[in-house]
Amino acid sequence: MKFTGTDKYVATEDLQMAVNAAITLQRPLLIKGEPGTGKTMLAEELAEGLGARLITWHIKSTTKAQQGLYEYDAVSRLRDSQLGDEKVKDIGNYIVKGKLWEAFEADDQVVLLIDEIDKADIEFPNDLLLELDRMEFYVYETQQKVKAEKRPIVVITSNNEKELPDAFLRRCFFHYITFPDAETMKSIVDVHFPNVQQNIVRDALEVFFDVRKVPGLKKKPSTSELVDWLKLLMADDLSAKMLHDRDSASALPPLYGALVKNEQDVHLLQKLAFMARRRS
Numbered sequence: 060m061k062f063t064g065t066d067k068y069v070a071t072e073d074l075q076m077a078v079n080a081a082i083t084l085q086r087p088l089l090i091k092g093e094p095g096t097g098k099t100m101l102a103e104e105l106a107e108g109l110g111a112r113l114i115t116w117h118i119k120s121t122t123k124a125q126q127g128l129y130e131y132d133a134v135s136r137l138r139d140s141q142l143g144d145e146k147v148k149d150i151g152n153y154i155v156k157g158k159l160w161e162a163f164e165a166d167d168q169v170v171l172l173i174d175e176i177d178k179a180d181i182e183f184p185n186d187l188l189l190e191l192d193r194m195e196f197y198v199y200e201t202q203q204k205v206k207a208e209k210r211p212i213v214v215i216t217s218n219n220e221k222e223l224p225d226a227f228l229r230r231c232f233f234h235y236i237t238f239p240d241a242e243t244m245k246s247i248v249d250v251h252f253p254n255v256q257q258n259i260v261r262d263a264l265e266v267f268f269d270v271r272k273v274p275g276l277k278k279k280p281s282t283s284e285l286v287d288w289l290k291l292l293m294a295d296d297l298s299a300k301m302l303h304d305r306d307s308a309s310a311l312p313p314l315y316g317a318l319v320k321n322e323q324d325v326h327l328l329q330k331l332a333f334m335a336r337r338r339s
Contacts, residue, residue, distance in 0.1 A: 086230065
């Protein structure tokens with residue numbers, strides 16, 4: 060069972076090796092990289108490539124590790140007891156299964172995505188050490204042990220918003236998705252737009268990488284933003300012509316709002332364009 064990418068996802072050789080190494084070692088795959096480099100999409104395409112079901116746990120700043128296992132709904136049980144409902148006799152009726160429980164009890168091997176783990180509290184990863192290592196946990200309310208029959212393939216993504224604990228990192232196989240070079244980026248574009256005119260792709264990639272090279276840029280445009288920008292260019296023949304004919308020192312790229320996402324970077328590019336015109 061090897062992952063080699065899919066028709067919709069270009070996986071570099073290094074990324075393929077990392078995914079397959081994590082599967083072989085039965086370790087969680089920790090993926091880091093710039094936003095928009097396809098970390099979440101990797102888990103989605105890995106599931107599709109292996110023919111497995113994907114279970115996604117999106118992490119927020121308020122998410123607690125216990126929610127991934129289960130939650131005991133004591134409020135509902137109290138309300139039902141006041142109403143004389145018979146189901147209060149079985150506490151199991153008030154246990155809400157989490158995403159890890161769902162993955163552990165699956166009949167077939169699934170892909171479990173823990174998305175953006177660095178958004179949660181710093182103790183969040185440590186609180187899942189035992190469960191991810193042994194693939195089991197205990198439900199104290201029902202005196203029940205939940206153990207994975209078939210160990211899920213775990214993919215964990217992080218945007219590096221905070222450092223992860225060493226004890227957690229030791230249990231993961233780590234891979235950093237480096238930003239694609241021009242050749243890899245062209246392959247990604249070809250996957251999304253197989254029939255696009257190559258002169259548009261060539262010109263767009265040149266502008267895209269020129270923008271990314273600008274020193275002092277607060278947010279560099281990502282792969283997903285390039286795809287959005289190309290979609291707009293192809294829908295607007297005038298913009299595509301402007302892209303082809305533009306003077307590199309003249310102004311911002313056409314439809315720049317798909318690439319540049321804050322006013323500081325817009326002002327920076329405008330300033331650089333003005334300075335270039337002054338020198339010409």
